[in-house]
Amino acid sequence: xxPTRTPTGARRARLAQALRLETTSGVLLLVAAAAALxxxxxxxxxxxxxxxxxxxxxxxxxxxxxxxxxxxxGLLAVFFYVVGVExxxxxxxxxxxxxxxxxxxxxxxxxxxxxxxxxxxxxxxxAGDPAALxxxxxxxxxxxAFALAVLAIFGRxxxxxxxxxxxxxAVVDDLLAIVVIAVFYTATVQLFALLGAALAVTAFAxxxxxxxxxxxxxxxxxxxxxxxxxxxxxxxxIAGVLLGATVPAERLYGEREPRTHQHEAAVRPWxxxxxxxxxxxxxxxxxxxxxxxxxxLAAQPVLLAVAAGLVVGKLLxxxxxxxxxxxxxxxxxxxxxxxxxxxxxxxLTGIGFTVxxxxxxxxxxxxxxxxxxKLAVLVGSGIAALLAAPLLRWDARRARSADENRDGVPDARxxxxxx
Numbered sequence: 001x002x003p004t005r006t007p008t009g010a011r012r013a014r015l016a017q018a019l020r021l022e023t024t025s026g027v028l029l030l031v032a033a034a035a036a037l038x039x040x041x042x043x044x045x046x047x048x049x050x051x052x053x054x055x056x057x058x059x060x061x062x063x064x065x066x067x068x069x070x071x072x073x074g075l076l077a078v079f080f081y082v083v084g085v086e087x088x089x090x091x092x093x094x095x096x097x098x099x100x101x102x103x104x105x106x107x108x109x110x111x112x113x114x115x116x117x118x119x120x121x122x123x124x125x126x127a128g129d130p131a132a133l134x135x136x137x138x139x140x141x142x143x144x145a146f147a148l149a150v151l152a153i154f155g156r157x158x159x160x161x162x163x164x165x166x167x168x169x170a171v172v173d174d175l176l177a178i179v180v181i182a183v184f185y186t187a188t189v190q191l192f193a194l195l196g197a198a199l200a201v202t203a204f205a206x207x208x209x210x211x212x213x214x215x216x217x218x219x220x221x222x223x224x225x226x227x228x229x230x231x232x233x234x235x236x237x238i239a240g241v242l243l244g245a246t247v248p249a250e251r252l253y254g255e256r257e258p259r260t261h262q263h264e265a266a267v268r269p270w271x272x273x274x275x276x277x278x279x280x281x282x283x284x285x286x287x288x289x290x291x292x293x294x295x296x297l298a299a300q301p302v303l304l305a306v307a308a309g310l311v312v313g314k315l316l317x318x319x320x321x322x323x324x325x326x327x328x329x330x331x332x333x334x335x336x337x338x339x340x341x342x343x344x345x346x347x348l349t350g351i352g353f354t355v356x357x358x359x360x361x362x363x364x365x366x367x368x369x370x371x372x373x374k375l376a377v378l379v380g381s382g383i384a385a386l387l388a389a390p391l392l393r394w395d396a397r398r399a400r401s402a403d404e405n406r407d408g409v410p411d412a413r414x415x416x417x418x419x
Contacts, residue, residue, distance in 0.1 A: 019269035025276065026149025029353065032277035033284035033378065040285035048285055062231060071282035072361050077226055077240035078275040079354065082268050083144070083174050084244020089260040090171055092249035103331050104322060105165050108342075109172035111321030112349050113140040116313030120305040127301035135302055135363040137184065138373055139309025139380065141177045141355035144170040145276065146381070147348040154389040155344075156418035157396035159336035163417055166345050169318070177355050178241050185362040186234050193232035197239060200225035205246035211253060215266075235362065276354060283357040286375045300372035302364075303379075310350040310380030311387070318346035326406075335411040338404040344391035350384030352377050 018024050039048045056070070057063035065073065090096040096106075116139035124132045147170055151163060204221045207213055222243050229239035249260045288294045297303060322342050325331050333339075360373040402410045 015269075019272045020265065021152075023149050023152050025145040025272045026153075028272060028277045029143075029146060029280050032280040033353075036281045036283075036285035037378075040287045045287050049287070052282060052285065061227065063227070068282045068361075071279045072358055073230060073236040074226075075275040076279050076354075076358060077237045078267065079271045079279070080178070080237040080240035081222075081244040082264060082271045083171070083178075084241040085247050085260050085264050085267070086144075086244075087171055087175055087241070088245045088247055089249045089258065089264075090168065092260075093258065096168060096171070100331070101334065102168060104325055104333055105168040106172050107325050107331075108318045108322045109169045109176065111317035112142070112169065112314050112346070113173060113176055113317070115317030115320070116140050116309035119313035119316075120309040123305035123308060124301045127305075129301040132300075132302045132305070132364075132369055135306070135360065135369070135373055137177070137180045138302075138356050138359050138363060138377065139306050139313055139350075139352060140173075140180070141352045141359060142170045142173040142314075142349045143351050143353035143355060143381070144174060145272070146351045146353050146385070150348055150351065150385050150388060151345075151392065152417065154392040155396060156416070158341065158392065158417050159400075159414040160417055161334040161336050161414055162341055162345065165334060165337060166348060169345075169349060173349065174355065177359070178238065181235050181359065181362065182238050185359070188233045190232045193228050194234065197225050197228035197232055197234075200228055201239070201242045201246065204243050208246055208259065209248050209252065213259070237358070279354065280357070283361065283374065284378060286371045286378070288375070296368070297372045297375055300369055302369050303372040303376045306356075306373050306376035307380035307383070310352050310356070310377070311347070311383050314350035314384070315343075315346045318349050319343060322346075332407040333405040336400070336404050336414045338401075338406070340398075341395055341404075344388045344395060347384050347388035347391065350388075351381045353381045356381070 036048070039045065042048075052066060052068040054067050055064050056067065057065050096102045117136045120136050120139055121133060124130070124135075144167070147166060148163065151158075151166060155162065200221055204218060204225060207217055207221065222239075225243060226236050226239040230236035244263070247260050247263050249258050251258055255262075286297075288297065319339075319342050322333070323339055326333060326339065333342075356377045357374060360370060360377060364370045364373065404411055
């Protein structure tokens with residue numbers, strides 16, 4: 001018999017369930033970003049800047065960081081932990097388990113990272129700003145939460161396989177973005193601290209597979225791993241991914257569900273309600289009213305380069321690679337999905353937001369390029385979402401053929417998004 005929940009317990013369960021919804025995450029991100037933009041361009045904009053520069057934390061541990069740095073290095077590690085857990089589950093038991101099934105979205109993700117980088121590099125070089133080349137990875141990232149939220153709202157009625165395709169693509173995109181951050185945005189590495197972080201992650205991995213996987217034990221070890229990673233010079237959010245990737249994706253000791261599901265259910269509400277909105281609030285506050293205003297930001301080549309990379313580069317990369325692969329190789333899209341569906345999906349991958357804003361923070365030392373790139377991320381992501389939304393509705397209303405993926409076999413019946 002199921003235990004009877006108290007009214008308070010039932011409300012908490014409903015709140016936790018709401019915070020696990022993709023639409024909730026997207027709405028909270030939008031609200032946080034809008035609040036930051038309004039405050040940063042209000043008569044009280046100096047107080048916003050002062051708050052972001054306020055330093056808190058123990059100096060003895062080298063953690064006297066600004067509020068903005070705590071949001072990027074600390075809170076965002078919670079989001080990357082969820083990403084690590086999702087990656088582990090998809091690789092072991094999900095859409096990345098079967099290489100043939102995963103091949104098309106994986107290749108599409110690679111194309112969706114390479115083409116935006118090429119567009120970015122081409123524009124900044126043509127504009128005569130080689131110093132801005134360090135931001136080449138900004139338009140290469142896709143925001144999983146935001147992209148899936150737009151698909152959930154406007155893609156109702158489309159085959160559920162389209163969500164799986166987008167999720168697989170976005171997860172691989174995030175994995176590649178993590179590799180890019182670790183390799184290209186790490187200046188110096190303290191080997192002893194990095195070794196200590198590796199030992200802490202190993203201890204976490206052993207405990208999370210044991211019967212003693214209590215959060216009271218795992219959280220302190222995770223914090224130590226995060227701190228040592230921060231000390232090593234590698235971006236601290238990498239610790240979140242590594243810790244999440246150690247969570248077992250199979251049922252252990254007679255448990256009813258895999259521990260990846262348990263950890264995702266426990267941590268995602270915190271990521272959705274706190275980590276992502278606070279990071280968005282701290283990163284999206286671009287001041288257009290101060291200084292030279294919008295004209296000064298528009299004069300920065302990175303603004304056009306990032307926006308074009310997100311909208312045009314992602315579209316050409318994802319759609320172009322998928323079309324080539326499915327026409328020139330035996331690989332095919334999943335049942336019920338055709339190239340026509342990839343137009344709005346390719347636009348959805350242009351919603352960079354969270355990871356793009358993080359890479360922006362790591363790319364430039366000057367405020368001018370940083371603010372221009374942040375504004376471009378917001379504008380480019382917004383354009384991509386606005387273009388994708390009506391295309392998703394149009395696609396959902398069109399009749400579908402019996403063999404949409406053109407593999408010569410009639411498509412199996414599928415559930416629909418929103419059912």
